[in-house]
Amino acid sequence: MQTIQHPELxxxxxxxxxxxxxxxxxxxxxxxxxTYATFSTRYGSIDNHFxxxxxxxxQVPDGVAHFLEHKMFEEPxxxxxATFANQGASAxxxxxxxxxxxxxxxxxxxxxxxxxxxxxxxxxxxTDENVEKEKGIIGQEIKMYQDNPDWRVYFGxxxxxxxxxxxxxxxxxxxxxxxxxxxxxxxxxxxxxYHPSNMLLxxxxxVNAEDVxxxxxxxxxxxxxxxxxxxxxxxxxxxxxxHLKRKVTHLPVSLPKCLFGFKEKNILELGAEQLRRDLVxxxxxxxxxxxxxxxxxxxxxxxxxSDGFGFEFNSGKNYAFSIIGGDTPDPDLLIQRIxxxxxxxKTTGFNQAHFERARKKKIGGYLRMLNxxxxxxxxxxxxxxxxxxxxxxxxVYESITLEEVNESLRNHFDWEQLAISIVESPxxxxx
Amino acid sequence: xxxxxxEQGQVHQMRIHVMPTKRFxxxxxxxxxxxxxxxxxxxxxxLTPFALRRGTETYPExxxxxxxxxxxxxxxxxxDVLKRGDYQIVxxxxxxxxxxxxxxEQSLLxxxxxxxxxxxxxPALKQNKYRDKYVDAEKETLRKRLDSIVNDKxxxxxxxxxxxxxxxxxxxxxxxxxREDIEGITSESLVKHYEKWLQSANMDLYVVGDTSLEEVQxxxxxxxxxxxxxxxxxxxxxxxxxxxxxxTIVEKLDVGQGKLNMGLRTSITYGDDQYAAALMYNGxxxxxxxxxxxxxxxxxxxxxxxxxxxxxxxxxxxxxQSGIEIxxxxxxxxxxxxxxxxxxxxxxxxxxxxxxxxxxxxxxxELGDSAFEMIGYDFNRQLSGKNRPASQLLEQIENxxxxxxxxxxxxxxxxxxxxxxDRKGE
Numbered sequence: 001m002q003t004i005q006h007p008e009l010x011x012x013x014x015x016x017x018x019x020x021x022x023x024x025x026x027x028x029x030x031x032x033x034x035t036y037a038t039f040s041t042r043y044g045s046i047d048n049h050f051x052x053x054x055x056x057x058x059q060v061p062d063g064v065a066h067f068l069e070h071k072m073f074e075e076p077x078x079x080x081x082a083t084f085a086n087q088g089a090s091a092x093x094x095x096x097x098x099x100x101x102x103x104x105x106x107x108x109x110x111x112x113x114x115x116x117x118x119x120x121x122x123x124x125x126x127t128d129e130n131v132e133k134e135k136g137i138i139g140q141e142i143k144m145y146q147d148n149p150d151w152r153v154y155f156g157x158x159x160x161x162x163x164x165x166x167x168x169x170x171x172x173x174x175x176x177x178x179x180x181x182x183x184x185x186x187x188x189x190x191x192x193x194y195h196p197s198n199m200l201l202x203x204x205x206x207v208n209a210e211d212v213x214x215x216x217x218x219x220x221x222x223x224x225x226x227x228x229x230x231x232x233x234x235x236x237x238x239x240x241x242x243h244l245k246r247k248v249t250h251l252p253v254s255l256p257k258c259l260f261g262f263k264e265k266n267i268l269e270l271g272a273e274q275l276r277r278d279l280v281x282x283x284x285x286x287x288x289x290x291x292x293x294x295x296x297x298x299x300x301x302x303x304x305x306s307d308g309f310g311f312e313f314n315s316g317k318n319y320a321f322s323i324i325g326g327d328t329p330d331p332d333l334l335i336q337r338i339x340x341x342x343x344x345x346k347t348t349g350f351n352q353a354h355f356e357r358a359r360k361k362k363i364g365g366y367l368r369m370l371n372x373x374x375x376x377x378x379x380x381x382x383x384x385x386x387x388x389x390x391x392x393x394x395x396v397y398e399s400i401t402l403e404e405v406n407e408s409l410r411n412h413f414d415w416e417q418l419a420i421s422i423v424e425s426p427x428x429x430x431x
Numbered sequence: 432x433x434x435x436x437x438e439q440g441q442v443h444q445m446r447i448h449v450m451p452t453k454r455f456x457x458x459x460x461x462x463x464x465x466x467x468x469x470x471x472x473x474x475x476x477x478l479t480p481f482a483l484r485r486g487t488e489t490y491p492e493x494x495x496x497x498x499x500x501x502x503x504x505x506x507x508x509x510x511d512v513l514k515r516g517d518y519q520i521v522x523x524x525x526x527x528x529x530x531x532x533x534x535x536e537q538s539l540l541x542x543x544x545x546x547x548x549x550x551x552x553x554p555a556l557k558q559n560k561y562r563d564k565y566v567d568a569e570k571e572t573l574r575k576r577l578d579s580i581v582n583d584k585x586x587x588x589x590x591x592x593x594x595x596x597x598x599x600x601x602x603x604x605x606x607x608x609x610r611e612d613i614e615g616i617t618s619e620s621l622v623k624h625y626e627k628w629l630q631s632a633n634m635d636l637y638v639v640g641d642t643s644l645e646e647v648q649x650x651x652x653x654x655x656x657x658x659x660x661x662x663x664x665x666x667x668x669x670x671x672x673x674x675x676x677x678x679t680i681v682e683k684l685d686v687g688q689g690k691l692n693m694g695l696r697t698s699i700t701y702g703d704d705q706y707a708a709a710l711m712y713n714g715x716x717x718x719x720x721x722x723x724x725x726x727x728x729x730x731x732x733x734x735x736x737x738x739x740x741x742x743x744x745x746x747x748x749x750x751x752q753s754g755i756e757i758x759x760x761x762x763x764x765x766x767x768x769x770x771x772x773x774x775x776x777x778x779x780x781x782x783x784x785x786x787x788x789x790x791x792x793x794x795x796x797e798l799g800d801s802a803f804e805m806i807g808y809d810f811n812r813q814l815s816g817k818n819r820p821a822s823q824l825l826e827q828i829e830n831x832x833x834x835x836x837x838x839x840x841x842x843x844x845x846x847x848x849x850x851x852x853d854r855k856g857e
Contacts, residue, residue, distance in 0.1 A: 009532075010456075031454040034797045079730065081720035082782070088789035090719070107796035108789075136733035143688040144736055144754050149582050252685045254578035292497030300493075301568065306575050327579065357501045364504030364528050371455050373800070426685075 001213050006391045009370060013391065014209035016217075020225045021197025024216050025380065026209040029373060035205030036105045036373040039117050040381045042200075043193035044098040045171040046317065049236075052192055053229025061180045062166075063138070063173015064189050066095040070134050071126055071186060072102065080120045089113040097167055098316050099385055100193075101378070110207060111215055118201065118219055124190045126183040135178055142172050149423045153257040156247045156421030157323050161263040163243030164236050167319045195228040196220065202381055204373040235318045240265050242419040249423045256424040258331035262417045264320035274315060275388040277408075279362075279396055281313045284408045285322065287350050287358045288342065295341045304334045316386075322412065331422050342413045349406040363397055436820065437637070437809050438644040442651045444659035445634040448809060449644040450802075458527045458540050458640035459802035460547065463810055465520040465633040465665065468601040473519060474573075474608030475616060475624040480510040480521045481569035482621060486555030487546070499546060503539055504528045506546075514606040515814055516667045516700075516745035518633075523547065524803065529641055540642060541650060548654025552629070556622060566618040577610045581684075584851060588690035589752060592849035595680045596694040600671060602746060633663045635813050639802035665814050670698055670747035679848045690851040691763055693751040695771075697842045701744040702817035707827035708839035713742035713749055714787040715836065716774055721786050723770040724751065732766055734759050745814060749843055757852050764848065771845060777837030784833055791828050795821050 002015045014026045045065050051057045072093070073080045084091040089106035102121050106113045145151045155170060162168035172178075203212050242263050268274040289296060289311050299305040309326035328334045369375045380390040437448035466476060490496040500506045507526030512519065527543045555561040581587050590605065597603040638647050699709040717724035717740030728738035738753040755763045773779070798804040798821060812818050819827075 031452075033799045034793075079721070079726075082786065085719060085721040085786035085790055086782070088793040090790060090793060105793070105797060107793050133733050137729055137736055140688065140734070140754055140756065141736035143756075144585075146687050147584050253582050255575060290497075290501075292494060292501050294494060297494050303568075303571055306572055327575065357498060361501040361505030363533070364506065367456050367504075367528050367532050368507065368526060371457055371802075 001210065004391075008394065009367075009391060011370065011391065014213065016213050018196060018217065018220045020220055020223075021195070022216070022220060023200040023384070024213055025200070025202045026207065026212045027202075027204040027376060028207055028209055029205050032206045032373065033107045034105050034373065035107070035110045035113075035203060035207050036103065036377050037114055037117055037201065037203045038101050038103040038377045038381055039121050039201050040099050040101040040199060040385070041193050042098065042198050042385050043100050043189070044096050045169060046097050046166040047193065047233055048166050048169070049234040050192060051232050051234070055229075057234070058188060058192075060185055060189060061173065062169045062177040063171070064181060064185055065100055066172050067134065067138060067178055067181050068186050068189055069093050069095045069100050069102075070138060071130065072121055072124065074125055074130055075120060075123060076125050080116070083116055083120075084113065087112050087116065089116075091117075095171055097171070099381065101381065103377070105374075111211075114203065114212065114215060115219060118216065121194065122223060124187065124194070126186045128183055131181065131183050131186065135181075138172060138178055139175050142170075142175055145170075145172065147251070149251045149253050149257055152249050152251060153259050153421050153423040154323065156249055156423065157259045157261050157419055158321070160244040160247040160419035160421055161242050161261065161321055162238060162319065165238040165319050166235075167316065168243070192231060196225055197228055198231065200381055200384055202377045204377050233317065238318065242417060244419065246420045246422070249421070250426045251423050252425050253423055255327045255329055256331055256422055257326070258328050258334060258420065258422050259323050259325040260335055260418060260420040261321050261323040262412055262414060263419060264315070264412070265414065265417060266411070267318055267320065270317065271387040274386065275383070276396055276400075278313060278315055278320075279393070280400055280404050280408045281322065281412055283358055283362055283400060284405045284412065285311045285313060285324070286362065287354050287405065288345065288409065289324065289338070290358065290361075292357070295338070299334065299337060302337070304328050304330060304337060331420065335420065339415065342409070346410050346413070350402065350409070352402055355402045355405060359397060359400065363394065366393060366397070440644050440648050442648050443655060443657035444662055445636055445651065445655070445657065446813065447644065447648055447651060448635065448637045449642065449647045450639045450805065451641065451643050452639060453641050455640060455802055456529055456532055457802070458529060458543070458638060458642065459806065460525040460527070460543065461637045461803065461806045462523040462547065462551070463520055463633070463635040463637075463813070464522075464628070465515070465518045465814075466628065466631065468514060468517045468519040468604055470601065470604065472624065473604050474612035475621060476519050476521065476628065477512050477606065477608035478569060478573055478613070478616060478621060479625055479628060480512065480523065481573055482556045482565050483550050483554045484508075484510060485565040485569065486561060487549035488553040488555065488558075489549060491555040491558060491561055503542055503546070504533055504535070506539075506543060512606045514602070514604075517601050518665060518667070518814070519606055523550065531641075540640070540646075544650040544654040548651070548656070552656040556625065562618040562622065566616070566621055570613050570616060573607060574610060574613050577605070577607055580605075584684070584686055584688075584690055585752070585754065588692045588849060588851045589750065591680075591682065591851070592692035592694050592750065592847060593748070595678070595849055596748070596847040629657065630659055631663065633665055633813070635810060637806040637809070639805060665816065667700070667702070667745060667815055670696065670700060674844075675846070677845050677848060679850070681850045681852060683852055683854045686851060686853055688754045689757045689760060689853070691753045691755055691760065692849045693767065693845060694847040694849070695749040695751070695843045696846050697747045697749060697839075697844070699839060699842055700747045701811055701815040705835075705839050705842075706744060706819075707824065708831050708835040709742060709744065710791055711787055711828065711831045711836050712774060712839045712843065713740055714791050715779055715783050716740045716749075716770060717751060719787065719790050721783070723773065723783075724753070724767065727766050727770060728753055728763060732762070734763050734766070745811075757855070760850060760852070768845075771843070774840040774843070775837070777833055777840070779833050779836060784836075788828055788831070792825050795825055795828070
């Protein structure tokens with residue numbers, strides 16, 4: 001077991017790689033009642049085309065990773081939620097572009113709950129009947145999102161940016177695509193992506209690290225996993241240019257919703273370089289568009305934005321993009337105003353004081369995040385899956401320079417790379 | 432149970448609650464300001480925090496105000512307008528890094544109190560130069576917020592169900608007020624209302640972090656320019672007893688999925704001895720993925736993705752929500768009614784009982800890991816006048832029997848069925 005200390009954060013992380021390849025991390029939090037554990041696989045909605053070692057090239061229907069997540073909760077003995085409930089744990093799971101995460105929180109019977117978490121995810125049980133039944137439930141989940149304008153406008157930007165890369169495919173798939181899923185599809189994906197060497201267990205809370213790791217050691221020793229070759233994720237080439245400049249969706253909304261963003265031209269490998277680039281862009285967006293900037297205030301005073309205005313930057317394997325916007329009476333005027341301000345800022349650059357203030361804010365936000373076991377577990381796994389370390393972010397923030405941020409402003413806001421998504425009521429339509 | 436309790440004091444008729452602890456990397460501050468929910472003031476109360484967050488005497492321009500927060504290491508600052516029972520409560524929150532983690536010259540806690548004190552008692556709103564500008568802009572923001580409720584159909588259906596159910600009570604009002612009142616509010620009327628609100632509202636200030644009651648009391652004296660003469664207390668009314676036939680409301684909008692909501696009334700509220708049994712009732716009915724609604728509506732009948740219930744212990748209302756295929760309305764209502772019946776007949780397995788106890792107890796114990804959750808829990812005591820420490824609630828939950836839940840179930844009466852569906856057949 002390795003001990004990794006972070007004295008400046010007053011945190012210590014314990015780590016061990018199991019013989020079968022499973023990564024186990026434990027972060028004891030003194031004085032905390034609850035324990036939060038996540039068991040994650042590097043497998044999400046974008047992993048729809050792959051092969052293992054010299055195996056067969058496999059392509060699967062959209063929405064399989066998410067479907068699999070739903071079906072994992074069913075065991076021959078019944079629903080695993082009931083087992084967790086017996087042990088006082090509340091369990092859940094989610095699927096994103098590049099990972100599937102199973103989790104629980106509990107204040108008692110921690111050992112039993114960790115065993116349950118690991119065992120149910122390592123014990124698939126799919127039948128023709130239970131796969132069919134799930135289609136009705138996921139169908140309603142898809143319909144729920146279809147009626148949700150915030151989801152539609154958000155996904156709309158990604159659909160506008162990417163034509164080929166599977167990041168543009170809705171995580172849940174479509175009612176048609178899930179219709180073609182069978183138990184065989186699920187087993188194929190399960191056997192590929194749920195091998196321990198593709199997974200990470202993170203436990204945070206009022207626990208003893210050595211006890212947790214010993215428990216996992218014993219648990220894994222009882223299971224027989226062969227070695228698995230490298231998983232090759234196949235991505236067809238995505239053009240640099242955006243797929244659509246503008247995507248308009250009609251749904252009843254009180255004001256148009258407009259999100260727009262920039263598709264990064266510069267695709268980096270996962271790792272330290274990508275992490276730094278991402279942090280620089282996030283900092284840059286905050287200095288440009290944050291709620292303490294003159295631009296934000298001007299847009300607010302002009303009633304072009306409201307409290308929900310926001311921005312983010314996302315990246316993963318073979319994709320990276322920003323998303324900016326919110327509710328606005330005039331999407332085109334909003335974009336024009338931001339464009340003017342960005343272009344003016346490109347020539348002058350940011351000033352040192354604004355840069356320092358934004359950096360301070362980011363550091364504060366990072367430290368506040370460390371109060372939340374849930375956030376730590378989710379972010380830690382997220383960073384690990386990108387070959388980075390959550391606890392090494394502080395020095396990166398501290399080393400970022402004003403020049404770097406100014407350069408990222410000039411590079412990222414490339415108007416050729418702009419894609420716009422609008423959700424408006426049928427009556428508001430003029431596009 | 433290591434959940435320490437709050438030390439209590441009072442300054443300017445503001446109740447102060449402090450929990451000294453080194454467990455967190457931050458100081459959490461919450462200020463609750465509550466007045467009875469009333470048709471004539473609901474909109475002005477709602478607008479007030481919006482206007483206050485625009486600037487203070489020292490930081491009159493909103494940019495200065497926000498920059499100040501960034502300088503405090505990105506201090507979290509936010510507010511909410513809540514409805515708790517028949518009270519409308521404005522909650523301000525701050526969340527600041529403990530100085531131990533950063534190189535700060537002055538105490539961040541002291542600076543944060545200076546800031547919050549100004550927000551409440553020395554707002555730029557009182558200066559003529561800013562008054563109209565800020566009030567106009569925030570009226571617009573509030574209007575947009577109210578308009579946007581319809582965008583999220585899950586939330587919209589929940590609000591509409593309550594509105595229909597409580598047609599004749601203040602509880603029908605949305606905590607953000609009434610759209611039609613906004614126009615008539617002027618900056619003069621808002622300032623006048625604000626002054627009165629400062630005088631007459633209940634105020635509870637909470638701090639969780641590495642500090643003491645003495646320090647907080649001193650900071651409040653320095654930072655809050657309040658002159659409040661009389662003590663105010665929350666007085667929650669007993670739930671209204673109404674025996675009537677179930678009303679069914681159907682509303683049509685452009686939706687792909689139907690939203691089925693139901694409202695039940697109970698005489699049991701937070702202060703009641705039966706409160707733990709009512710929590711168990713809700714937990715077994717629809718609080719969790721092992722509950723009757725999830726298992727029967729979703730897992731067995733495959734009708735929905737979500738099907739759950741919620742209990743508002745301050746009002747004595749339990750609500751049920753689900754999203755279904757439009758034509759499955761009758762089927763879903765029937766299944767849900769069967770679950771309500773089985774609660775009344777006490778058709779509850781030992782497994783359901785122990786699972787639900789374990790889940791609720793787990794939730795109560797977890798409160799201790801979050802500063803704001805602990806604050807929220809303790810605020811229930813201020814609101815209801817009932818002191819029920821978390822350890823006591825855990826004990827009461829443990830002792831609830833199936834017979835107790837069945838007895839509690841007799842008090843839950845279905846009142847309203849609200850269905851939001853598509854426009855077909857119009």
